């Protein structure tokens with residue numbers, strides 16, 4: 001082929017290497033520009049498509065920015081009361097054990113109001129996948145402090161930064177669930193750079209494979225951004241996340257099965 | 260020597276102008292348009308398609324699934 005191949009010759013079905021997953025609906029998502037919720041939705045849809053499990057997957061949506069997730073992934077989904085997604089997932093998985101069941105929750109949902117459901121589902125080793133989006137803040141309601149807010153981090157309820165003497169220390173809930181015998185696979189990833197997105201996608205794939213073999217709870221934390229709540233541009237927020245969130249919430253595996 | 264040549268297509272109406280794809284592209288193919296889409300976002304566009312290798316980095320980080328990537332070996 002000649003070096004001066006035209007764009008028209010490249011854009012052909014046989015040369016396709018990446019497109020939006022067919023498991024994504026055509027709806028425009030309501031998320032703010034550059035929000036990691038969107039990126040995580042894309043790879044979750046890709047995994048469901050690649051595994052051919054669109055008809056067998058049931059997702060539980062939280063209360064938080066991702067409350068309307070069922071408008072974006074073309075799979076069966078059920079909305080839970082705030083923080084109760086793992087309890088609902090428990091019921092659905094126990095009634096329909098052949099389905100792939102996941103929850104998708106923010107840090108306010110999973111690590112504040114839903115702490116009990118999170119801990120006990122993981123402790124019981126429910127055969128579900130929990131996807132935990134940690135953006136250090138309550139995004140949906142206007143950027144209030146969450147349990148995960150960093151020491152000194154500004155939020156609408158900590159305008160001078162989180163004072164740990166007054167407000168307690170940020171909660172590393174992923175570290176906690178990793179100590180519970182019911183969890184099988186626990187990892188912390190991000191979706192802000194291409195390499196990280198690919199790794200998180202692999203983690204989701206692995207978690208669904210484990211679920212197929214009834215291995216127990218899989219827990220994937222995604223350290224994410226909230227450009228609106230943090231009052232930064234998306235690109236700035238990703239840089240801030242690397243510099244401030246990753247030192248406290250280092251990326252990597254907590255618990256990997258011995259195989 | 261075999262070389263990879265790529266081409267990207269944007270679903271402009273879904274773009275929110277976040278600029279994450281611009282920083283993800285290793286060969287500086289993408290920039291933000293001065294025009295806006297119907298939502299009022301300055302959308303992303305390819306300004307240097309010749310440099311595209313079809314690595315898919317831009318599409319992989321795009322939160323809104325805006326970018327389709329094609330690639331050929333020449």
Ligand SMILES: Cc1ncc(C[n+]2csc(CCOP(=O)(O)OP(=O)(O)O)c2C)c(N)n1
Pocket residue numbers: 063064065066082105106107108109110113133135137138139140141146226
């Ligand atoms: C019982 C109950 N309490 C409080 C609220 C208000 N509320 C809505 S979303 C939210 C927190 C969302 O934060 P997070 O889970 O971190 O998700 P994000 O929006 O950041 O993705 C709160 C407190 C509610 N809807 N219901």
Ligand code: SF4
Pocket residue numbers: 030031032035036037065135139140225226227228229
């Ligand atoms: S408020 Fe924050 S978490 Fe919610 S969609 Fe916007 S950027 Fe994302």
Ligand code: SF4
Pocket residue numbers: 034269273274275276277278279280281302303320321322323324325326
């Ligand atoms: S990453 Fe996606 S939404 Fe953001 S500017 Fe690029 S094409 Fe638009």
